[in-house]
Amino acid sequence: MMRRFIRKGDILIAGMLVCIAVFIWLPAVLNSSGRLTAYIYEDGILKESILLSEDTASRTIEVHGGRILIEDGRIGYIEADCPDRTCMRSGMLSKAGQTSACVPNRTMIVIENKKADRDLPDAVTY
Amino acid sequence: MTEKDKEAALNRYLEEHFIEEEKAGLEAEKNSVTSAKRPETGRSRLIPYSNPKAKYYCLIGLLIVSIIALVIVDAVRKKDLLKVNYGFSMGTVVIENIYGEKDYQPIFDDIGGIIEECDGRLSLTNEDSLISVLNRTHTADFGKEAGRLFDPLKKLYEDSDGAFDITVGSISALWAIGTENARVPEEDEIEDGLSHIDGSLISSADGIVTSGEGQITDLGAVGKGYVCDLIKDYLVEKDIHGACISVGGSILLYGAHGDDPVYTVAIRDPEGEASDTIGTLALSDCCVSTSGNYEKTYEEYGVIYHHIMDPKTGYPVENDLVSATVISDSGLLSDALSTACFTLGLEKGMALAQAYGAEAVFIDHAHQIFVTPGTELNITNDRYRFADAD
Amino acid sequence: MRKLSSGRIALLGLFFALTIVLSVIENLLLPDFAFLPPGAKPGLSNIVVMLTATISGVFPTFLLITVKSLFVLFTRGGSAFFMSLAGGLLSGFVMTVMLKANLKNVSFAGIGMLSAVSHNFGQLLISMLYTKTSKMIYYLPVLILFGIVSGFLTGLVLNIVFPGIINSLHAYRKGGKYE
Numbered sequence: 001m002m003r004r005f006i007r008k009g010d011i012l013i014a015g016m017l018v019c020i021a022v023f024i025w026l027p028a029v030l031n032s033s034g035r036l037t038a039y040i041y042e043d044g045i046l047k048e049s050i051l052l053s054e055d056t057a058s059r060t061i062e063v064h065g066g067r068i069l070i071e072d073g074r075i076g077y078i079e080a081d082c083p084d085r086t087c088m089r090s091g092m093l094s095k096a097g098q099t100s101a102c103v104p105n106r107t108m109i110v111i112e113n114k115k116a117d118r119d120l121p122d123a124v125t126y
Numbered sequence: 127m128t129e130k131d132k133e134a135a136l137n138r139y140l141e142e143h144f145i146e147e148e149k150a151g152l153e154a155e156k157n158s159v160t161s162a163k164r165p166e167t168g169r170s171r172l173i174p175y176s177n178p179k180a181k182y183y184c185l186i187g188l189l190i191v192s193i194i195a196l197v198i199v200d201a202v203r204k205k206d207l208l209k210v211n212y213g214f215s216m217g218t219v220v221i222e223n224i225y226g227e228k229d230y231q232p233i234f235d236d237i238g239g240i241i242e243e244c245d246g247r248l249s250l251t252n253e254d255s256l257i258s259v260l261n262r263t264h265t266a267d268f269g270k271e272a273g274r275l276f277d278p279l280k281k282l283y284e285d286s287d288g289a290f291d292i293t294v295g296s297i298s299a300l301w302a303i304g305t306e307n308a309r310v311p312e313e314d315e316i317e318d319g320l321s322h323i324d325g326s327l328i329s330s331a332d333g334i335v336t337s338g339e340g341q342i343t344d345l346g347a348v349g350k351g352y353v354c355d356l357i358k359d360y361l362v363e364k365d366i367h368g369a370c371i372s373v374g375g376s377i378l379l380y381g382a383h384g385d386d387p388v389y390t391v392a393i394r395d396p397e398g399e400a401s402d403t404i405g406t407l408a409l410s411d412c413c414v415s416t417s418g419n420y421e422k423t424y425e426e427y428g429v430i431y432h433h434i435m436d437p438k439t440g441y442p443v444e445n446d447l448v449s450a451t452v453i454s455d456s457g458l459l460s461d462a463l464s465t466a467c468f469t470l471g472l473e474k475g476m477a478l479a480q481a482y483g484a485e486a487v488f489i490d491h492a493h494q495i496f497v498t499p500g501t502e503l504n505i506t507n508d509r510y511r512f513a514d515a516d
Numbered sequence: 517m518r519k520l521s522s523g524r525i526a527l528l529g530l531f532f533a534l535t536i537v538l539s540v541i542e543n544l545l546l547p548d549f550a551f552l553p554p555g556a557k558p559g560l561s562n563i564v565v566m567l568t569a570t571i572s573g574v575f576p577t578f579l580l581i582t583v584k585s586l587f588v589l590f591t592r593g594g595s596a597f598f599m600s601l602a603g604g605l606l607s608g609f610v611m612t613v614m615l616k617a618n619l620k621n622v623s624f625a626g627i628g629m630l631s632a633v634s635h636n637f638g639q640l641l642i643s644m645l646y647t648k649t650s651k652m653i654y655y656l657p658v659l660i661l662f663g664i665v666s667g668f669l670t671g672l673v674l675n676i677v678f679p680g681i682i683n684s685l686h687a688y689r690k691g692g693k694y695e
Contacts, residue, residue, distance in 0.1 A: 005675040009621030010668070013629055017664050025657035041212050090400045099212075099400060101219045108219065110212060121392035121406050122223060122383065125416045125451055126375035181616035184574075187609045195641050202644050 038075045038093070038111045040068060050075065052094070052111065065105030075109055076100060204228065205367060206384045215241040216249070216350060218374030225383040226367025233366065237357055241373065244353045247271075248345045250295070260335060261295070261342050269333045275345075275352060275458070276330040282462050283325035286478055290466035291325040291437035293337065295344030303433035303442075304422030310431065316440035323437050347434075350376035351415045351461025358413075358457070376415040376461055387411070395507055396420045396448045396489060404489065405505040413457035417468040418449030418489075436469055445471035446490045453485040453501075460484065472496060528568070528576050535564040535580060536587050543592075559632050559666045562607070563674050566624055566631065567681065569611050581608050599639040606638035607631040624678065628671025633663030 036052040042064055050070055058071035066080035066087065076092035080102050087102035093111050101108035209230035211222045215238065222237055224230050247256045247268075260266035268275065282290050296319040300311040311319070327338030337343050345352070350373040361369055361380045368381030370389050379389045387410045392403035396418050407414070419432035419442070436443045450468035454460040463484055467475030472488055479486035480498055487503055488496040494513040497503050505511065538560040561584060569577040581604035589597035611631045614622065636659040 005623065005672055006625055007621050007623050009619055010623055010626035010629070010671070013622065013626040014664055014668065017629060017633055017660055021657040021660035021664075024660075093401070095401070099219070099221075101214075106214050108212060108214075120390075121403065122370045122389040123221070123372045123377045123379075123414075124375070124392045124394055124401070124403060125372075125377050125414045126394035126400075126418065126421065181613055184609045184612040184616070188606075188613065191606055191609065191638075195637075198641050198645055 036073070036095075036111055038070070038109060041108050041110070042106065047107075063102075063105070063107045066102055066107065068109060075111070077102060077109070080105065205382075208383065209234075213238055216245045216353065216374060217251075218350070219372075220374070221372040223370040223383070224366065225369065225381065233364070236360060236364075237371070240356050240360055241353050244349070244356055248349050248352070250344055250346065257343060257345060260337055264339060264341065265334060265336045267333055268330070268335050272330040272333045272335050274355075276328060276335055278456070278458060279348065279462060280325065280328060280330075282459075282466055283328075285481065286466045286470060286474075288325060288437060289469040289474075290347075290462060291323055292343050292345060292347070293323050293325050293328065293341045294435050294437040295342030296320075296322040296340070297435045297437070297440045298344050298346070298433070299342055301424070301431065301433070301435065301442075303424045303431060308424035308431075310424075310426050320437075320440045325437075347417070347465040348458055348461045350374045351413060351457035351459070354378035354413050354457030354461075375421070376413065376457060378413050378457060379409055379411055381411075392506075393449075393451050393487060393489075393503075394418075395510075398507075402507070404495070404507040404510045405487075405503045407453070407487070407501070407503055409453060412453050412455055413460040414451060414453050415457070415461040415464045416449055416451040417464040419443070419468075420448065434465060434468060443469045445469075447472055447475065447488050448491055449489045450475060451487040452479055454482070524572070528572060528580075531564050531568045531572070531576075532580055532583055535561040535568075535584055538564060539584065539587070540591075559635065559670055562628060562632060562635070562667070562670045563677075565604075565608070566611060566627060566671070566674055567678070569608070569615055570678075571685075574612055577612065578605070578608055581605060599642045602642045603635040603638035607635035610634040623671065624674040625668050625671035627667075628669075628674065629664050629667030632667030632670065633660050636660075636663045 038050045038052050040047045040049070040061060040063065047063065048061060052070075052073045052075065058069070060078070061068045061070070065082060067078055069076060069078040069092075071092075074092040074094040076090065077087040077100060080087050082102050082104040087100050087107075090100035093100055093109060095111065099108060099110045205226040207226055207228060207230075209224050209227070211224075211230075211234040213220045213222070213234075220238075220241060222234060224233050227233060246252060246254070249255045250257055250261075252258060256266045256268055279290075279292055283292070297316065300315050300319050302308050322338070322340040322342070324338060324341070327336075327341060328343065329336055353373055354371065354376055357369075357371055357373075358378055358380055366381060368383045368387075369378070370380075370383065371378040375394075377391055379391070381387070383389060388408045389410060390406050391409055391414055392406045393416065394400070395402040395404045397420070417434055419434065422433035424431045432442045434443050435441070447468055450464050452460045452463040452467060454463060459482065463479060463482060463486075467479055467486060467488070469475075470478060472490060475488060476486065476496060476498065485498045485501040486496075487498075487501065489510070490496070490513075493510045495503065495505065495510055496513050542558060542560050565577060565580060565584075568580050582601070585597055585601040585604055588600040608631075611627060614627045614630060637656075640656065640659060
C-alpha cells in the first residue's frame with residue numbers, strides 16, 4: 001500500500017541527501033585521528049614537508065649546516081655544525097607541536113597536526 | 127443559478143486557473159467523487175500556472191541565497207583562520223600565531239620588522255645599537271622609548287634591592303654563557319666586573335639615558351618581553367583578531383583564537399626536552415616570561431654554569447629555584463620580573479611578584495611548584511607537584 | 517497575480533490559520549530537546565505550505581511563509597523570526613522550483629524532504645550569524661538527516677491526504693458555492 005505513496009524520485013532524493021550528510025560528516029571524523037606533518041624551515045622558508053604517518057621509509061635531508069633524519073615516523077637532527085648543538089639535543093621528534101631548531105644555521109623542524117588540537121598548548125614559555 | 131450557469135461558471139474558473147489540456151482530466155475526475163487518485167496526476171493538474179516564470183525567479187532566488195550563505199559562512203569562519211609563522215630573530219626562535227586574519231603575510235612581515243628593529247636598537251652584539259653606544263660613551267638618546275623602557279627597570283632595581291640590575295652586563299660579558307667564548311672567569315676579573323655594577327647610576331631624562339663609568343648595560347633579560355609590548359601595540363593598532371606570539375619563550379597573548387579568548391600556555395619542564403612541559407595555564411591578554419637555569423649553560427669540569435648572573439656575587443644565581451615564570455600585562459615587566467624573582471629565590475621572589483600584582487609559577491630543585499594565590503596551573507607532568515600537596 | 521475571489525481568500529485564510537495552529541501544536545508538544553540542535557522540528561506546518569504551493573500558487577505561498585514568520589516574531593521573538601523567515605523563504609524557493617519542475621517520479625515526500633532540509637539550513641545560517649560562531653556548521657549533517665526524516669513524514673502525510681482534499685474541494689466547487 002505504501003508503494004502508492006512513495007516513488008522512485010523520492011528515494012533518490014533521500015539517498016542524495018544522506019550522501020551529502022555523510023560527505024560533510026566524514027572529514028570531521030577523519031581529522032581527529034591526526035595526520036602528523038613535519039615541516040622543515042630554512043631561513044624562515046619552508047624547505048620540505050613530510051607526512052610522518054605515511055612516510056615510513058628512512059631518509060636523510062641535507063639542510064644548511066646539518067642533516068635531518070626521518071625514520072619510523074620520527075624526525076630529528078643527526079648532524080649539525082653549530083656550537084651548542086641544541087638542535088641535536090632535542091632528539092627525535094614524533095608528536096604534534098614539537099619543534100627542534102638549529103638557530104645559528106637558521107633551520108628548524110616543526111611537527112603539526114592538520115586538525116586544531118585541543119590538547120596542545122598554544123605556546124610554551126621557557 | 128441553473129445547472130448550465132454553474133457549468134459555465136466552473137468552466138470559466140477552469141479556464142482562468144488551469145491549462146486547457148488539463149481540463150479534460152479534471153472533467154473526468156469530477157464525476158468520481160470517491161476515486162482515490164494517484165497524487166501525481168492530481169498535483170500537476172492543479173498547479174495554477176499563474177506565473178510561468180516563477181520557476182526561474184525561484185532558481186535565481188536560490189542562487190542569490192546560496193551566495194549569501196557562502197558569504198555568511200565565510201565571514202563566520204574567518205575567525206577560525208590560523209596562520210602560523212616561524213622565524214628567527216633576536217638570536218632566538220620566534221613563533222607567531224595569527225588568528226582570524228586573511229591577509230596574514232603583511233602582519234608577519236610587520237612583526238618581523240618590529241623585532242628586527244628592536245633588536246637593532248637594543249642588542250649588545252650589534253655595535254651600532256643604542257645599547258652599544260650607551261656602553262661605549264655612557265650616554266645615548268633613546269627618544270620616547272627611554273621612559274617606557276628604563277623607568278620600570280630602575281624601579282624594579284630598587285624594589286628588588288638590587289637583585290635585578292641591568293648593569294650586570296660587565297659580569298655577563300666575562301662569562302659569555304651561550305656563546306662560543308663561554309668560560310669561567312678568574313676571581314679578580316669577577317671582582318673588577320662587580321665593581322662596575324650599580325643600577326642606581328642609570329638615569330633617563332628627556333629621552334637621554336646615561337650610565338656610569340665602566341658600566342655595561344645589558345637588556346638581554348628584558349628584550350624579548352619588551353618586544354612583546356611593541357608587538358602588542360602593533361596588534362592593537364591594526365585591530366588584529368587574535369595572536370599568540372612567542373619570542374624565544376616570552377609569550378604575548380592577544381585577542382582571541384577563533385571564538386575563544388583563552389589561550390593555553392604551557393611551562394617547559396626544566397629537566398626535559400624542548401617540548402616537555404610541566405603544566406598549562408589558561409590565560410588571555412597578557413604576557414608570560416620564564417627565567418630558568420636550563421636555557422643557556424656552559425659546562426666545565428662537570429660543573430654546569432647557567433646564564434643568569436647574580437649582580438651581587440658575580441656568579442650564576444644559586445638558590446632554591448630552577449625556574450621562575452611570571453605573568454603580567456606588560457611584557458617588559460614579565461620578563462624583568464622573571465629574572466628578578468629567579469635571582470631573589472622563592473620567598474623574596476614570590477613577595478616581589480605579588481607586590482607587582484603579577485602571577486607567578488616557581489619551580490624548585492625538588493620538583494615542587496609554587497604559585498601565587500589564585501593562579502590556576504594545571505599540572506600535566508606527574509614528576510611535579512604543588513608544594514603544599516604533600 | 518490573479519484576481520482573488522472571495523472563495524480563494526477564504527481558502528487561503530484557512531490555510532494560514534491551519535499552518536499557525538500546526539506550528540503552535542508542534543511547539544507545545546515538543547519543547548527544544550537538549551540533544552536536538554536548535555531548529556530541528558517535525559515541521560508539521562510544512563504540510564500546509566506544500567499544499568498551498570500546490571493549489572494556490574507562488575504568491576500565496578510566500579505570503580503564508582511571511583505570515584507564519586510574523587507569528588513567530590510575536591510569540592518567540594526577533595531571532596526566531598529571522599530564523600523562521602530565512603528557513604521558510606529558502607524552503608519556499610526550493611519547493612516552488614520542485615513543483616514547477618513537476619517531475620513525475622517525485623511526490624510530496626521528496627519535495628517535503630528537500631524543503632525541510634533547506635528550511636533547516638536557512639535557520640542554521642541565521643543562527644550562525646547570530647552566534648557569530650562557525651561551530652554551528654557541525655550541526656549540518658544532523659540537520660540534513662532530521663530534515664530527511666521530517667520532510668519525508670510530512671510529505672507522506674500529504675501524499676495520503678491530498679486526494680481527499682482535492683475531492684472535497686471539487687465537491688464543494690461542484691456545488692457552486694465556491695464561486
